[in-house]
Amino acid sequence: MNKEQLLNIKEKTYPLLLDRLKSEGYIIDGENICPKGKFYESQTRIVLRNCDVINPESIEEYIARDGYLALEKSLHSVSRQEVIDIIKDSGLRGRGGAGFPTGIKWESAFVQEADQKYVICNADEGDPGAFMDRSVLEKDPHAVLEGMAICGRAIGASKGFIYVRAEYPKAVKSLMNAIEEAEKLNLLGDNIMGTDFSFSISLRLGAGAFVCGEGTALMESIEGKRGMPRNKEFRTTTRGLWGKPTVINNVETFANIAQILNKGSDWFKSIGTEKSTGTKVFALVGKINNSGLVEVPMGTTIREIVYEIGEGIQDGKKAKAVQTGGPSGGCIPTRLFDTGCDFESLKAIGSIMGSGGMVVMDEDDCMVDVSRFFLEFSVDESCGKCTPCRIGNKRLLEMLDDITKGRATEETIKKLEELSEIVAATSLCGLGQSSPNPILSTLKYFPEEYYAHVGENKTCPAKKCKGVLKYIITEKCIGCTKCARNCPVSCISGEVRKQHVIDQDKCIKCGQCKDACPVGTIILA
Structure with missing residues (x-):
């Protein structure tokens, strides 16, 4: 496979892809292609540019969207140091949570002298409500493979691992198919594109341990040990997997690489903020009208994401907070919704970007209970x-x-x-x-x-924590006895057609009385 062959595949496949997308009602504006609807049209899609656009099982459709041209460029048009310089100049920071500059990490591994180096894609997505990595792996796996191969070329690695959750069987199947397709076209494997560069990628399936999302614990797991963090004596780029220099980036980070090489660092820097360049993918979930994956320029405010793309809170209720960063993040009140979603701004208010979870909460959510859950x-x-x-x-x-x-x-x-x-x-x-x-x-x-x-009158303002609340039968009770008949501990007493009473010492706060009441006279207070 060479550049001419890649362009021939693109020339043959791209018109067929466009015809299909037009027939399915996609919005096509030059290279920008997305499903129809305000939810998609309001986004800036770089990482998600191919998701729900191409057939992930067809490497030809990925090539039709300039796939593997960046890898070809890294092999024939620019040096290894130039690749690293482009990534450094772009300002790309790791999208896995810490936000460490990607180019600096690659350079740190590049300068190490070693007989073997490794590239690892951290696809161990464990945050509750997060599904960014899974979607990219399922719908655009070649973007990750190409990014890893470019990294391997840049740092001098010949072996890559994708550490992916076993709970993602569709993603695993998609990756296995993509690796096989890439190897057939000599885009992975030995002497890629007729050069002296060889790079292979293997999958390692995680058993669902959240802690294995931490880089050193992940490496321990790949090595066949129990997934536990190491003492940070050395950077992984110095001594990582099996003691060799290792670069670990997550799915979203690798999915940006090819686009940066194809379009240049200045293009990437023109998106986002000065210190947080490019876009970020968020999994917008919770009490929101439009939930799903949202890719926006860094610095986009929480308010824009929640009210413009997400179209506000369900059932016309008021927002109370947004939680970013999964179990490791913070809860941001509505008065700070004009905060930009970038590394520095979120850190300044006590939260983090994390891998991109964004859970929207409304007035019915208790913030103490939310803390307890996480x-x-x-x-x-x-x-x-x-x-x-x-x-x-x-x-x-x-x-x-x-x-x-x-x-x-x-x-x-x-x-x-x-x-x-x-x-x-x-x-x-x-x-x-x-x-x-x-x-x-x-x-x-x-x-x-x-x-x-x-406090003295212990209560939960959101009426969520039953341990500090009481079920009370109001004076509107019609005395039908349904509540008493449904109570599993017989703590409700009263005569027919007269107001009933709940013995609070016996009540187990199961709520069956409230569910059984035909006129809604039982309340939590």
Whole structure:
């Protein structure tokens, strides 16, 4: 395979692709192609440019969209150092969460002297509600393979691994097919495109451990060991997989590479902000009218994403907060919705970009319960290697349980904040260091909800935490006895056609009485 052959495939396939897309009602504006609808038209699609556009099982359709031309360029038109310089100049930062400059990471591995180097694609997407990586792997797998091959060429690596969740069987199948297709056309394998560069890619399936999204734990897992973080004595670009220089980037980062080489670093820098260039893909979920994957320029405000692309909150309710960054992120109140979604801006308000989860919450959500939900996830997923994460997060969860169940005092809140800061400062890896973020951000922006749970009249303003609420039968009760007949612990008494009463000492707060009441006279208060 050479450049002329790639262009011949493009010339043959592109008109057929356009005809199909036109017949299906796609919006076609030069190179910009997207499904019809405001949700898509309001986006800037670089990473998602081929998703739902090409057939992921057809390498010809990927080539029709300039696929593998960037790899050809890296092999024949520019040197390895020039490839790295282009990526450095573009300002591309890792999209997996930390935001480390991609070009600097590649250069660090490039200058190492070693008989073997590795490239790893971190596709271990574990954040609740996140599905960015999965969509790219399923719908545009060659973009990731091409990005990895370019990285391999640049740093001098001959072997790549994609660490992908076994819970993504469709993505695994898509990747296996794409690797096979690329090898047949000599775009992967030995002596790619007639050069002395050889690069192979293998899959490694993760068993669903969230901690294996952390780079060193991921490498331990690939090596056949238990997935636990390493002490950070060396950068992975110095001593990584099997002690060799290793570059780890995530799916979204690699999916940007070919476009940057094809269109230039200046083009990429023209999108986004000065320090956060390009676009970011968010999984917009929660109490939102239009949910799904959203790709927007860095710096786009939360308000624009929620109200313009997402078209506002479900059922006409008011937004309360947006949580970004998954279990490691923070909850952002509506008064800060004009904050831009870029690395610096989100960090300044106590949240993170993370891999791109964006959960929208409305007035019915309790921020204490939200913190408890995310922390429970972190406790379950902790590897247990370091004491602050293993023990500290467990104690934090117990305090949150006490708050939501009416067993806490104001002193509990003080201890909660103090221990959160200790866990964040002393944990070994990013999981433990960031796990208190949901607590610290909600304490900062929604302190009144915490104190309502522990005050003299313990209550949950959002009516979510049943442990501090009571079921009450109002004076509108018609005395039909349905509530009493459906109560599993027989705590409701009263005469026929007269107001009934709930014995609060016996009530288990199951809600069956409320569900059974035909006139809606039972309320949580």
